[in-house]
Amino acid sequence: MSAHALYVTAAYGVSALAIAGLILWILADQRARKRELAELEAAGHRRRSDRGKQA
Numbered sequence: 001m002s003a004h005a006l007y008v009t010a011a012y013g014v015s016a017l018a019i020a021g022l023i024l025w026i027l028a029d030q031r032a033r034k035r036e037l038a039e040l041e042a043a044g045h046r047r048r049s050d051r052g053k054q055a
Contacts, residue, residue, distance in 0.1 A: 001009075041047075
């Protein structure tokens with residue numbers, strides 16, 4: 001394998017790892033926000049978009 005091919009392969013590998021890490025971070029953050037929202041709703045807090053609606 002030439003030095004150029006090794007460089008390109010390494011660059012793709014590092015990029016793939018970075019993108020995978022970002023995707024995992026986003027998914028973990030999404031789960032945390034959903035859990036936080038559920039806790040707030042359970043505590044009686046409502047969304048601003050629900051102000052016009054009466055349950």
